[in-house]
């Protein structure tokens with residue numbers, strides 16, 4: 001028997017910090033009494049907007065040279081006074097900050113980009129109103145939103161979490177600042193791992209959180225304590241690099257991710273393993289090695305980790321049988337209708353896709369060069385960049401630099417790891433961007 005060749009030495013990928021941990025940590029630090037240190041935060045469009053927002057709400061945010069850490073000083077209670085808060089494109093800002101502000105005293109107005117204004121907010125508004133908040137919106141259920149804050153009562157949280165878990169996460173993080181204990185049932189929520197991340201971080205900031213029965217949470221008043229936190233690399237971001245390794249017979253390792261990660265999206269590597277990649281989840285790093293074969297012929301439930309379903313859909317045409325990715329209806333309410341965007345872009349590449357309300361089935365095929373409509377959605381841009389590399393066909397993204405939402409250096413890191421990768425030119429935007437509350441007036445191609 002010929003011995004199997006030793007796997008190539010892994011290339012170490014530089015994956016920036018988790019968006020979801022960074023934004024939660026900024027809020028919890030702003031709510032805590034004293035100075036918290038957030039090590040290795042994500043520095044991107046979303047988290048910079050979030051940091052600026054908590055600054056507007058009274059927290060002091062200082063960054064160390066080269067952003068090794070951010071020091072955030074909070075007051076130990078909800079915000080006071082008046083503020084206008086710009087949420088940019090960040091769903092987390094629009095869903096986490098209003099309940100926090102409602103626990104304080106004053107008038108707070110939230111707004112965001114056109115993209116964010118189009119995303120749902122009414123389940124959060126209904127729940128906040130039930131807790132005693134006074135809210136105003138010119139367009140029902142959408143940003144802009146004004147909160148007239150005078151504290152929240154607490155009690156039973158009733159939230160429709162079928163479109164997003166972020167409404168519940170925002171309310172849970174506000175709970176220790178409410179007047180009475182809060183009880184919430186998490187069992188019907190989509191994206192459940194994000195709720196577990198919320199509770200984990202609340203506990204690290206000293207909140208009194210109990211789970212009297214599985215999936216039912218009780219939070220007692222008492223506020224937060226400042227702390228120091230090391231932020232993990234972003235597992236959703238790592239999915240693009242892992243998928244590229246799986247589809248190109250490369251070996252990529254991401255230090256800082258491990259079996260104890262609080263990010264559900266790390267489960268993406270299990271999907272890659274089912275498809276035939278070799279996956280090692282260690283104590284200090286996660287490594288994926290492409291084996292030259294991608295298997296299809298099964299269904300995967302992606303409801304808990306829907307930010308990664310586009311990554312898998314993008315390499316699915318290279319599998320040896322159709323792949324069905326299900327449980328993704330709520331991905332229709334994100335930066336774009338992601339189910340429709342994936343289907344249309346794969347079809348533009350000549351790939352057969354069957355779409356239902358809740359799933360896509362991607363058939364094996366030979367992708368052809370195409371113009372990809374990103375819809376200003378960072379994950380569409382990153383997923384189809386991986387397909388271009390893996391299928392060795394040029395993909396022309398209409399807005400390649402929308403990746404700044406979560407991974408400003410994405411194209412450069414891909415080119416460093418995969419010499420065949422072409423860094424896209426800074427092409428004109430597909431749509432006008434909103435910057436700081438003003439319509440972007442820069443000319444096409446400027447950034």
Ligand SMILES: O=C(O)C1=C[C@@H](OP(=O)(O)O)[C@@H](O)[C@H](O)C1
Pocket residue numbers: 019020021092163164165166169190191194306307330
């Ligand atoms: O709480 C969070 O940090 C997030 C929750 C998820 O949203 P949904 O709960 O809307 O699925 C995810 O898609 C988003 O990128 C981040």
Ligand SMILES: C=C(OP(=O)(O)O)C(=O)O
Pocket residue numbers: 089090091092307334335379406
């Ligand atoms: C859905 C996402 O972002 P947001 O936090 O804006 O919801 C995402 O990053 O994929």
